[in-house]
Amino acid sequence: MRILAIETSCDDTGIAILEAGNAGNFKVLSNIVSSQTKIHKKYGGVYPAMAKREHQRNLVPVLINALKQAKLLISKSKIQISKQIQNPNFKTIKIILEREPELLKKLIPFLQKYEKPDVDLISVTNGPGLEPCLWVGVNFAKCLSCFWNIPVVPVDHIESHILVNFLENKDIKFPAIALVVSGGHTQIILVKKICKYQILGETRDDAAGECFDKCAKILGLGYPGGPIIAQLTTEARHLHRSPASVKLPRPMISTKDYDFSFSGLKTAVLYAVEKKYGQAPLRSAFSRTSEGRQYIKQMCVEVQQAIIDVLIKKTMKAVRDYKAKTIILGGGVSANSELRKQFARHCEGEARSNLKLIFPKPNLSTDNGLMIAVTGFYHKKNALRYSSGQVANWKEIQADGNLRISK
Ligand code: KG4
């Protein structure tokens, strides 16, 4: 079957087309992501109203690219175009996209111009994430489903960060412990099997990615902070081998649960920087000196290591407690190469030699449509059918910013 997947939960507009055999053998036909990083950089974080507007602008061009790359974009003939002016589905689409006028403006001409693609299922993220952004994706999926008469399945974004690993790993042994670390979430999840989960622990305040982003902002490094801190850490390690002069706490590292707390880390960075170099204007001047640059790099090394230490300690505890056979990493922070390296070292150090560590390619760690396609495949039985003229169970698909991975 062919799955067309849509991801708009945060600041990336992603559309992918995946061919899936019944045995879970996958062939990627396309995976297009349009990032809004440049727009949100100015604000040092994602600004939801702006992100919603960008998704409205991006979805149709990204869909065209994805279909083109999958060789599924076929123009209609002039006769076909002239016949469809009266198509009643356009009326439904206008109702669905009442709150997304910019998307409507692009979608109608697209649907008029191109044929229904050879796709069997539409899969869309309906949560968790930024609700205004999620709604754009969900409503877009409903429109396509309505116009092309293709069933649509809503999927969980966090589950998708886990299941994207099944694209390239066929023989994953259960139980597995998944660590999902992104800009919005940090969760340790027991994976009993595909579609059967239990959240063991999560952050009580900031997510790990959020901590990277906020610390980077304090250090005047820009957005998103994770990749920048990772880069500066690598440079610092090449330059000097002396231990960093700054020492940050490892919050909750020894508690008996599987929870995290990262907000204290950001505060510790802020206090340390202020104590040494005063308020923001002074800091900015200092950061341009060579001593300042050195200090910032050392701080990056320490921030990254503090986050990695806590993530690994808690995950390994869950692995032992639940006798897990596999560790699955996912989410933007799992793109961090030092995190992967240090996880690998810990796995080798474990007494049980059959413990396997898996993680996605860096471009599949961060948000993308492909992960939504894989999850759509595993949940295809939950797809809702829209029969022309009937509303049926149509309105059941709702965006939910606080969606929790279900058992
Ligand atoms: O999964 P994701 O793309 O979006 C959410 O679902 O939130 O994750 C984005 C987060 C950002 O906080 C970003 O700073 C972080 O992932 N990130 C990284 C790296 N690449 C992205 N954090 C650490 N190291 C990286 N290489």
Ligand code: ZN
């Ligand atoms: Zn994500």
